[in-house]
Amino acid sequence: MSTNLDAAIARAAAHLRDADALLIGAGAGIGVDSGLPDFRGDQGFWRAYPPLAALGIRFVEMANPRHFARNPELAWGFYGHRLALYRVTVPHEGFAILRALGQRMAHGSFVFTSNVDGQFQRAGFEAGRIVECHGSIHHLQCTRPCNETIWPADAVEPRIDPATCLMAPPLPHCPRCGALARPNILMFNDSAWLDTRTEAQYARFDAWLGQVRRLVVIELGAGSNVPSVRRMCETRRAPLIRVNPREHRVATGNGVGIAAGALEAMRRLRASLSA
Numbered sequence: 001m002s003t004n005l006d007a008a009i010a011r012a013a014a015h016l017r018d019a020d021a022l023l024i025g026a027g028a029g030i031g032v033d034s035g036l037p038d039f040r041g042d043q044g045f046w047r048a049y050p051p052l053a054a055l056g057i058r059f060v061e062m063a064n065p066r067h068f069a070r071n072p073e074l075a076w077g078f079y080g081h082r083l084a085l086y087r088v089t090v091p092h093e094g095f096a097i098l099r100a101l102g103q104r105m106a107h108g109s110f111v112f113t114s115n116v117d118g119q120f121q122r123a124g125f126e127a128g129r130i131v132e133c134h135g136s137i138h139h140l141q142c143t144r145p146c147n148e149t150i151w152p153a154d155a156v157e158p159r160i161d162p163a164t165c166l167m168a169p170p171l172p173h174c175p176r177c178g179a180l181a182r183p184n185i186l187m188f189n190d191s192a193w194l195d196t197r198t199e200a201q202y203a204r205f206d207a208w209l210g211q212v213r214r215l216v217v218i219e220l221g222a223g224s225n226v227p228s229v230r231r232m233c234e235t236r237r238a239p240l241i242r243v244n245p246r247e248h249r250v251a252t253g254n255g256v257g258i259a260a261g262a263l264e265a266m267r268r269l270r271a272s273l274s275a
Helices: 002-018 028-034 041-048 050-055 066-070 072-088 093-103 196-209 228-234 262-274
Strands: 021-026 109-113 130-132 135-142 181-185 215-220 240-243 256-258
Touching: 002 215, 002 240, 002 256, 002 262, 021 093, 021 228, 028 262, 041 050, 066 072, 072 135, 072 181, 093 109, 093 215, 093 262, 109 196, 109 228, 130 196, 135 196, 215 228, 228 240, 240 262
Parallel strands: 021 109, 021 215, 109 130, 215 240, 240 256
Antiparallel strands: 135 181
């Protein structure tokens, strides 16, 4: 296994040396080494949120906008807890290694992530070089919505009862109409998500891609259950380096699968590139 991993790292390093731009695709698994839960399966989700386990509420059921109408304290208890957690989480060293890899290339790097946690921004990546395809917990919108406004969640100070996962009032509200506010996140069965912020990110991404000639893609911690990141990375017509301890196989001929976590893989790649 070690021999196979060493060979994969060497092939990945060769692709990185030949590239003039780096696309970083990231799913929930990239944050595991920072101590963040990835909600893999109901049991993983319930370990992170015991009160929801007691109620038998699964992640796909909790991450649904209907809770903001039916039980807003519970909806904001879940998202408020996550907001507070992401604010204090320190990105692991692998983020800095990724950033340094991009800085070595003529056109730098661009991030495409399904994560809503803002970890790339906290790690020093340029906000204008990130696509958050499912939105961001650090931004809010009206639940109705009464208008297209998206605003920062900086003023939200979540106070969550750990026994019930309920958020104490006052809950965030829309400054225009006074209705309940919600995170600007694409949830399951969500017809009210405002995508203008994310669409602007896509436009900047497309403009960047137009400059690139020798792209390389690193995909980290992106599973097949929610395949947004994997699909983006697989359709780039560029060498793909897939970092995933469980689902690392790559179908394309010039792809490399690395069966490791994000932090271990990035440390090994840095060592290989420095040799």
